[in-house]
Amino acid sequence: MNDWAFMSGEDAIRTQVENLTDGTEFRQARIYFSGRINDNVEFKTQFDFANGKPAFKDAYIGLINLPGIGRLRVGHFKEPFSLEELTSSKYTTFMERALPNALSPSRNAGIMLHSHQLKERITWSLGIFRQADSFANGSSDGDYDFTGRFTGLPWYTDSGRNLLHLGLAYSRRSPQDENFRVKQRPETHLAPQFLDTGNLQVNSLDLLGMEAALVLGSVSLQTEFIHSVAETSSSQNLNFSGWYVQGSYFFSGEHRRYSRKEAAFSRVKPKRSFLGRSGGVGAWEVALRYSFIDLSDSILNGGRLEDFTLGLNWHLNTNTKVMWNYVLADIDSVGDSNILQMRFQVDF
Numbered sequence: 001m002n003d004w005a006f007m008s009g010e011d012a013i014r015t016q017v018e019n020l021t022d023g024t025e026f027r028q029a030r031i032y033f034s035g036r037i038n039d040n041v042e043f044k045t046q047f048d049f050a051n052g053k054p055a056f057k058d059a060y061i062g063l064i065n066l067p068g069i070g071r072l073r074v075g076h077f078k079e080p081f082s083l084e085e086l087t088s089s090k091y092t093t094f095m096e097r098a099l100p101n102a103l104s105p106s107r108n109a110g111i112m113l114h115s116h117q118l119k120e121r122i123t124w125s126l127g128i129f130r131q132a133d134s135f136a137n138g139s140s141d142g143d144y145d146f147t148g149r150f151t152g153l154p155w156y157t158d159s160g161r162n163l164l165h166l167g168l169a170y171s172r173r174s175p176q177d178e179n180f181r182v183k184q185r186p187e188t189h190l191a192p193q194f195l196d197t198g199n200l201q202v203n204s205l206d207l208l209g210m211e212a213a214l215v216l217g218s219v220s221l222q223t224e225f226i227h228s229v230a231e232t233s234s235s236q237n238l239n240f241s242g243w244y245v246q247g248s249y250f251f252s253g254e255h256r257r258y259s260r261k262e263a264a265f266s267r268v269k270p271k272r273s274f275l276g277r278s279g280g281v282g283a284w285e286v287a288l289r290y291s292f293i294d295l296s297d298s299i300l301n302g303g304r305l306e307d308f309t310l311g312l313n314w315h316l317n318t319n320t321k322v323m324w325n326y327v328l329a330d331i332d333s334v335g336d337s338n339i340l341q342m343r344f345q346v347d348f
Contacts, residue, residue: 001027001050002344003095005190009337016194016334025188026050027343028055028089040065042073054331057107070115076132079105079170080112080125080149083211083224087264090347093248093256094187094311095220095325100226100242102184102195103207105147105171108132120152120260131176147171151211160258163219167263169209175202180230182240182295186329187307188339194331195295197240197302201233213265215258218250238300244291254283254315273317283315304332308318323344 004024014020048058060075078086082104084097090313112127126148151167180202185222206229213222222342225243232238248256252271259266272280289309295302308328315321327339 001089003027003188003190003341004343005188005339005341007191007337007339010047010335012335013331013337016331017192019192020337025190027095027189032058036064040141042312047306050165069113071113073112073114073127073135074110076107076109077112078107079110079129079145079147079171080114080127081147081171081207082209082226083104083167083213083222083264087263088266090273090345091265091267092244093285093287093313093315093343094309095343096187096189098224098242098244098246098289099184099187099293099305099307100291101223102182102242102293103226103240103242105129105145105173105207105229109137109149110145116261116263121156121262123149123151123263125149128245135162135230143174145171145173149209149263149336153260156260160260161215161255163213163258165211165213165258165263167211167281169207169211171205171207172209173205175205178202180205180234182302184229184293184305185294186337186339187291187309187325187327188341190341191329191337191339195293195303195305197295197300200230200238200300202230203233203235204231205229214222215256218255219247220249220256221245221247224341237300238239239294240293240297240302242291242293244289246287246291248285248287248311250283250285252281252284254285267318268315268321269318270315274314276317282317283313285311285313285315287311287313302336306330306332319346 029050030048034044042062060077062073062171108129109132114125116123129145149169155164180200182197184195185191207225211224223245228240230238257266270283272278274282292306310326312324323343
């Protein structure tokens with residue numbers, strides 16, 4: 001993923017965040033190996049070299065088809081929380097995930113049980129995790145996190161061309177060394193951090209996530225709400241929250257594809273690839289999203305940020321995509337910034 005961004009902002013924005021400048025980067029440069037052994041063991045190792053230093057992403061081994069249980073996974077992988085987080089960044093509708101993603105856990109070292117029932121119409125996942133560094137290393141007394149997710153497909157027809165997804169997730173967390181901090185930038189990785197709670201002394205943290213998605217042929221809608229309650233060392237609760245709603249439309253006739261086993265969205269497959277044998281134009285998708293995050297509560301002023309993001313995606317073929325995003329980011333009581341960005345992506 002090679003990204004380019006062009007940014008401007010009001011004087012008050014530049015005074016507060018600084019370094020609001022144009023730029024380019026390789027957002028991801030990854031290689032991975034995965035497979036199965038004897039039909040009952042799965043494995044995956046994935047490394048990212050985008051920032052010039054290698055780092056683990058997924059690195060796990062799993063047992064599948066366990067009688068009465070389903071699957072067991074051990075290693076470094078994503079905690080089961082948030083539809084958008086669990087949808088691979090290769091397949092997300094926008095270049096960056098929505099603002100509430102700052103509250104969502106991502107990859108950690110852990111052990112997870114997960115399965116699906118009723119012909120993959122219901123999924124559940126439950127795991128215990130430890131916070132780990134970029135090489136899945138972590139050490140401290142206690143500090144375990146418990147995360148679970150439950151999803152359902154009350155409506156699923158035409159091989160997923162029409163569906164309704166509903167999900168609920170919860171995480172009980174013990175921040176390592178009682179240090180907790182939330183930061184968030186507008187929906188471009190090249191921008192500086194716009195919001196920051198600073199370091200907080202927190203005894204425990206509760207996260208609640210609610211998610212829903214609707215696909216009606218070429219039209220899709222998706223929304224999530226995440227609420228965080230942090231108990232500080234002074235026994236005072238701090239509440240942070242965020243939500244987003246987004247919609248997209250394929251005017252070339254495709255639809256967002258959905259993985260019932262993972263309860264997340266997957267790869268878009270153009271009806272006719274660009275300059276393919278059938279002389280196609282690829283798949284064209286237009287999208288719009290509103291997202292909001294509030295990191296202020298009581299005497300803490302971490303800030304409030306809302307984004308309006310307009311996107312245009314060109315899927316040249318199954319493995320190649322070009323994305324354009326325009327982001328209007330508004331920091332409450334500070335001002336606006338405008339961001340135009342684009343991405344060139346290939347994966348296989």
